Amino acid sequence: MRTLRSGLSVILVLFASLTASAEVIQPRQEPQLRLETEGHTALVRGISVTPDGKLLITGSADKTARLWSLPTGRLVRVIRPPIGGGVFGQVDAVAIAPDGKTIALAGDARCEFDAALCQFIDLYNSSDGTLRKRLGPFRAIVxxxxxxxxxxxxxxxxxxxGLFIWENPLGEQPQLATAxxxxxxxxxxxxxTQLATGAADGAVTLYGTNLSERVxxxxxxxxxxxxxxxxSPDGGTLAVGYESMSKIDLYRVPDLFRTHEVDTSFSHRDLTNVAxxxxxxxxxxxxxxxVAGYRHPVVRWTQAGRGAPQQVMEGPNGAITELAGLPRGGFAFASSDGSIGAYSATNEPVFYRDAGVPNMSLKISNLFVIAPDGKAVRFGLKFGDVDPVNFDAASLLLKTQATAPADYIQxxxxxxxxxxxxxGIPTxxxxxxxxxDREHSRTLAIAPDHKRFYLSTIWSLYGFSDTGAVLWNHDTDSPVHGLNLSADGTLLIAAVADGTLRWYRAATGELLLSLFVYVPDRRWIAWTPSGYYAASPGGESLIGWHVNGKSWTAPTDFFPAALFREKFYRPDIVRLVLQTLDEAKAVSTANEAAKRKDDDATLPAVVExxxxxxxxxxxxPELSLKYRLRSPSGRPVTRLELRVDGQLVQPRAMQEIDETLTLDSDLxxxxxxxxxxxxxxxTAFIQDQPSATVSVPVHWTGETQSGPKPKLYALLVGVSNYDEPQLKLNYAAKDAMDMDAALKRQKGRFFDDVQTVLLLDDKADEDEIEIQLTRLRKAVGPNDYALVFMAGHGVTDAQGGFHFLPANASLAEDELAARSLDGIIIRNMLRTMQGKVLFFMDACNAGNGVGNDQSLADMTGFANEFALSNGxxxxxxxxxxxxxxxxxxxNNGAFTKSLIATLDDAKAFGADGRLSIFELAEELSTRVSDLTNGLQTPVMTKSAAIPVFYLASAP
Structure with missing residues (x-):
């Protein structure tokens, strides 16, 4: 059975390891942790657009190719070739066939064991991402x-x-010609009818229809x-840009006579990419x-390059690495920082996908400072210390930090x-x-006792003694732009070009912890080398496991970290690892305290x-949908859930799949x-284990219809008076009553009818709450809304599970499970409801009393449970x-006060008079922060399968 194991490295135990040889070579088999932001996180080296302008393919040094739909910029598919360490698996070149059905990828090292002997070009189906054909091997870098x-x-x-050309590349026997x-x-x-190539010395060669014919x-x-x-579109002109200079030349075709030098007098740097x-x-x-030393605009010239230059866009932080013209005018671009986008013929942005990666450049001196114990770091999300934040690994808190605390050190x-x-060359x-002499140093940090120092080079991190002896040396896969050391010299903190902060054990260079912050919304995730992680709400989607296939042509898989939350979501381990300076010890200590076993995590199903x-x-009213199921672990897939706009569709959604059904087949x-x-x-399931959810948009071209307003069914629970006096709250029951009244005010506005059930204080025991959740599930239809509101105490048990405390709850460790409402029960009840489902949890912390000092309710972990709950x-x-x-x-809790105030404030609804799920989230964030002086931060989580929808109309 294919599983993920813990240890200093997470390994795949399904396959026996093979000794690499010239005869039998397999892709690396252990799962590899990768960043995933739904965009590129490193230099984009290739782009290609279909002639109809509807599809864009991009390939990157982040070891992925991504297919985008234009003009929306929707990410259609991620193609992941086999990968390994270093540059192995980076994508250097991409092309998409004119019909959009085939994608070609090439990389500078497609085989880890001997890159010179096994270069390939892989051809993929764009419809499902499967590999159709491999061209090669050959001794060349494409x-x-x-x-x-x-x-x-x-x-x-x-x-x-030279130049390779395949005739009929998808045929049984593609014909290869070379120049x-x-x-x-x-x-x-x-x-x-003609093909042009550019050489290393700037020369241009023109070929005719026959490759052997050099024109x-x-x-x-x-x-x-x-x-x-x-x-040019008419084929009469060839524009040529150069990597080494700002010149651009126009050549006449076919005699390649240079007819014009484009006006580039405004630039002292190259404008290599032309379209x-x-x-x-x-x-x-x-x-x-x-421009201004950090923005890289695209420039255009009128008269096909003979007119005056004009800056088209402000540009990304990274250099422009690729350009492609669009058939309806405008262009698509890619950059060295991972940003991509498209602009229209009128210079309006069609879509823009920022890389979202922190800029780790210039993380030096007072621009990169840390707490004396090394567990908290202040750094800029942008160049230097621009847009500064502070991450504290002890409290697992990321916050804006305009000025560094006085005791922070550089x-x-x-x-x-x-x-x-x-x-330079360090001495x-x-x-x-x-x-x-080729290995130049980037940054330096000297130990407090002056007995050791640390240097980074473009790909490596070194520890030296004060005599210059190398104590250790580790590859970093990406340049390090900043280093710092804790006051006692035990922790080495690095700011790495891939956007991560990394904590190392200074004595050995052992990696202990990594942090990534997604800049646009500041979601974050911190993880150990084995993949144990803590994350902000929604942050656990930022990393996942890449798993190569058993052979070079077998499909690769990517599993988001959230699919293994039960095993790897371990804030307790993350907190401990910087104390123990040893991941294995942190794991054993945390497991002992939580009385947990570190079981294997088994790979889930895959649905395509x-x-x-x-x-x-x-x-x-119906659509025929083709799909395919796979089970990397070899276990039978037991059911498939179908959702439309995130809403569960019955009865097919819960259909059982015969265990004898052949997988890897078109269904x-x-x-x-x-x-x-x-x-x-x-979403495919193996028992209760879900796969990653896959989605496809459907454009309705039939007759539009308008239906009646939806109905709202709501369950509102509020517990102020507990059997245990120390748990008493003042306003939880009132919160539920006030929420009930606010919802009823939406009757006749947004909803045709509003039906509510109130459970207050002693009426809200765990059995009654479960009964009412069951009745709610039965009542709600596909066109209705279900809303559950709970106000009271929440607690996290020693194993990390969330519990809502009913009126008769007990905090005694041996009684908590029996006298509380398990968060898993709440989640499973809600995720199987039809209609649109909204869940509001206003849970005060019950504090200590469940046997450990971490019993404060972990709302992040509980909220992230719902990111996979689809509906x-x-x-x-x-x-x-x-x-x-x-x-x-x-006269309320801060959350409920803000929620009701938003529902009753017409200004919050915008010009259309409706309140969307995202507008509500923004209002709650602002209002709760204002009420609590920033001490309380509400969050919203949802599955990516749920589109934006509305939940109320303005009063």
Whole structure:
């Protein structure tokens, strides 16, 4: 059985390890932790757009290729080639066939054991991401790929090895031809009758329909390197940009006579990447050219490059790495910081996907400071200390930190005679420290006792003694831009270019903890090398496990960390690891305290929807949907849930799948649809273990219909008076009553009818709450709303499970389970309801009393449970282990006060007079923070399968 195990590295135990040899080589089999932000997190090296302008493929050094739908910018699919350490698996070049059905990928090291012997170009189905064919192996590194306009040829610019072209690349026996001229870029003209390549010296070669027919080769420009090319739409002009200079030339086709030098006098840096507009009127370019030292705009020229330059957009932080013209005008771009986007012919943004990765550049001196114990770090989410935040690994709290606390310390870089450590060849007392002059140092930190110091180079981290002896050396996979040491010298903290902060044991260089903050919304996750993690609400989606297939052609899988929450969500381990300085010891200590066993985590099922990546269209009430099921663990898949717009569809949603049903086969189901645009989602289960949910949009082209207003069914629970006097609250029962009144005011506004059940104080025992949840599930139909509101105490048990405390609750460790409402029961009840489901949890902390000092309710863990519950939108009154406050001035709890105030405030509803789930979340965040002076932070979590919907109308 395929499982994930704990230890200093998480390993895959299904397969026996094989000894690498020239005859039998397999992809690396142990699961590998990867960042996942639904965008690229590293340099994007290739883009390609279909002729209809509806699909965009991007390939990145982050070891993924991503297929996007235009103009919406919806992420359609992530393609993950086999990966390993270092650069193995990075995507260097991509191309999409004109019909959008095939995606070609090439990487600079597709085989870990001998990159020179096993370069491949992989061809994938865009409809389901499966590998169709491998071209190769061959001895070359591919810099650019291009399909001919008819899709019958695939060209690969392979550097010094020249140009490779496959005729009928998807056929049984593709015909391969090569050209002797070196090629670092390649582009077809719009008719496919000519192909141009750029060389390392800036020379351009033009080929005819027959590859062996070289039409012309230009001399090249003196001092130019790595020419990038673009044909004008009529094929009469070839634009050439260079990597080494700001020049752009226009060549006449077919004689390659240089007819014009584009005006680039405004730039001292290159504008390598060039593209023409669809009508041929504009030339676009971008590269390392920057504005104010950090923004990299795209520039366009009128008269097809002969007119005046104009800056089109402010640009990303990273250099422009690729450009492609769009058929309806405008362009798509990619950058070195992972950002991608598209602009229209009128210079309006079509979509923009920011990388969202913290900029770790210039994390030095007072711009990168830490608490004396090394557990808290103040750093800028942007360049230097711009947009500063503070992360405290002891309290697991991320907050804005405008100024550093007075006791925070910066790295010592002066107490030893270490020279040229900043972007130079480092020395100690004048003697070189590193064997190779090519390995330049980036940053330095000296230990408080001056007996050790630490240096980073572009890919490595070193520990040295004060005599210059290497104590340890570890690869970092990404450059380190900042180092600092705790006051006692035990913890080494690194700011890494991939956007992570990393804590190391200074004595050995052992990695202890990593942190990633997603800049746009400040979700975060901190994890140990084995994958034990703590996260903010929604933050656990930011990492996951990449699992290579058993062979080079077998499918790879990616499993979000949330799928293994039961095993790996361990804030207790994360807190301990910086104390013990040993992950294994932190795990054993935490397990002993929690009385937990560290069981294996078994891989879940995989479900794939096979659909046109442009999306599906429907004209009637039903749609035939193709899908495929796999079970990497070998266990039978036991059921499949179907949801439309996040709502459970019956009876098919709970259909049992015969265990004898052959997996890895194309299957079909009939999906009932509403008369509007919708999203279809599938989740496969092995017993109660869910897969990652997959979704596809459906565009409704049939006749529109308007239905009646929905009905609201609500269960409201409020417990102020507990059997145990120390648990007494003042306003929880009143909160439920006030919420009941607020909901009834929506009758006739947003809802046709509002039916509520109130359970207050002694009426709210665990049995009655479960009974009413069951009745609610039976009452709610597909077009209705279900709302559950609970106000009272919450607690987390020693095993990390959340419990809502009814009136008869007991905090005695041996009685808690029997006299409380388990959060798992609440989740399972809600996730199987039809209609739109809203859950509000206003849980004050019960405090200590369950046998450990972590019994304060972990609302983050509980809220994240609902992110996988597909149909449930949850609003929690607080995050982490914060208290939820109540006050006589408010006559309510802060959360309920803010919730009711929002529902009764017409200004909160916006111009359309309706309140969306996101508008409510924003209002709650602002109002609760204002009431509590920032001490309480409400959160919303939901599955990505749930689209935006409305829940109230303005008074």
């Amino acid at each position: 810099y650019e790929l291009a399909f001919s306009p008819d899709g019958n040829r695939l060209a690969a610019a392979a550097g010094k090895q 002797a001229d070196a090629a670092y870029s390649a582009v077809f003209n719009s008719t496919g 012309r080769r230009s001399q090249g420009r003196s001092g130019a390197t790595f020419a990038k090319l673009a044909f 023409f507009s669809a009508d041929g009127l504009f030339l676009y370019a971008g590269g390392n050219y920057d 790295a010592d870089t002066k107490s030893l005679d270490v020279g040229d450590w900043s972007n 100690l007392n004048g003697k070189k420290l590193l064997a190779s 929807i096979m659909a046109d990546p442009r999306g599906l269209e429907a004209t009637g 079909t189901m009939t999906v009932p649809l509403p008369p509007r645009d919708a999203s279809i989602s599938l 449930v939108v949850m609003y929690a009154s607080s995050t982490g282990r914060q208290f939820s406050y109540e006050n006589a001035q408010w």
